[in-house]
Amino acid sequence: MVRIFIRRLLEVALFVLFVTFVSFLFVRLAPGDPVLTILNVDELSVSQEEVETLREDMGFNKPLLVQYGHWLLDFVRLDFGVSYVTGQPVMDMIMKGLPATLELTVGSLIVMLIVSIPLGSLAALYRNRWIDHLSRILAILGAAIPSFWLGLIFIDLFAVRLNWLPTMGRDGFVSLILPSVTLGLAISSVYVRLLRSSLLDSLSQEFIRAARARGLSEKRIFVAHALRHSLPPVITVFGVSLGSLIGGVVVIEVLFAYPGIGKLVVDAIRQRDYPLIQGYILVMALIVFVINTSVDLSYRYLNPEMKLGERKANG
Incomplete structure (x- = not known):
């Protein structure tokens, strides 16, 4: 250790x-x-x-x-300097905008999970049925439509025409709905098809047939064995695509005028605010590194074979 x-x-x-x-x-x-x-x-x-x-x-x-x-x-010395434009400490500005960005990121991930897990699971369980074909169509549309264009459609429909939701700012949960749904739907297309493929592979393994032979219920087999076995590839792709997720957050923050560090750094780039740009890059890089490390460590729980292999390697 x-x-x-x-x-x-x-x-x-x-x-x-x-x-x-x-x-x-x-x-x-x-x-x-x-x-x-x-x-x-x-x-x-x-x-x-x-x-x-x-x-x-x-x-x-x-x-x-x-x-x-x-x-x-x-x-x-933990001194990130001061902004050339505002004169405020860079770390204070980043810490002020970081909660809003984390809110939007978590909201997007929740939307992605709500869409991906049920749709990917149903597509695997009912292979080549109408739900499988629907998931394929939605995945293609999600991959083809840029997140900013989808956001503009949502703004026009739910904010301008129906006047249900606000289009900008950070004023409670309601302001988080449109940007979270926009980014969550944009990134869920990849995970729907990936989870489907991984589940189909898991359901064909010997341990699934052995679990059925022991008389376990299909629900327990699916949740406790097949779904758990299919998660490592999904988590791997999530770790790799984390950079694109952060880039999507920046685009969505600018589109919805959401006061996170993504919008902050776009303004900093336009104003050539070097300390703020560098502070943002470093903070985001550390966040990506921590999450990728957490993904690596999660394999030990989700994939017992890896833990067993490490024990054999260490003698």
Whole structure:
């Protein structure tokens, strides 16, 4: 256990070092000059001397590796800097918007589970029946329709025409319905067909026939054996597609004017707010890393064969 813990710590350290360096390099090499944005050169008359003075004060005249070294030292001290635009600490801004993003992410996952598990299970149980064909059609439509276009349809139907739900802001559970359903339906198409395929494979295994021979009920066989055995591939794909889920959250937050960190970073990119962009990338990368690690650890519970193999390998 200690060896696994030490290995995880080394993985985290290398992961953070790689992500921070690559993100720092890409952000600094992106077009645009934050100094000109800060000075509002489009609205004010600013001399070149003032521009160069501010650039020197902010350290932009130093080599990129030196700038990265200074930023990394601040990060080790848990100092993410301050926003160029608002002057507020970056971590405070991220922590302020993170709950809204987590709410939207959890809401989307709940919608995805509500749609995927019943539909994928029914498609497997009633293979080549009308429910299976319906799930295939819905999966194709879900994969083909972009989430932002689906969101626009929902806004026009439920907010503009029917006036049932709000279109923007974060004002309780009602404001969460449209963005969560939009993103949840957009990502559920993959998991419906994946769960169906995994369940069909599980239902054909020897242990299912052995469970039936022991007289277990079909409901218990399905829930306790087939469904559990079919979850590892689904969780694997979820871990891999987590990045696209976070990207979808950003799009949906902008579309519905939802005040999460996705909308915050889009504004930061437009304003060349380097500290806020880097803080967002690092926080999201750590969240993805933690979730993927949790996915790996969950295999030990969902797949006893893996745990048994580890015991045999360790002697």
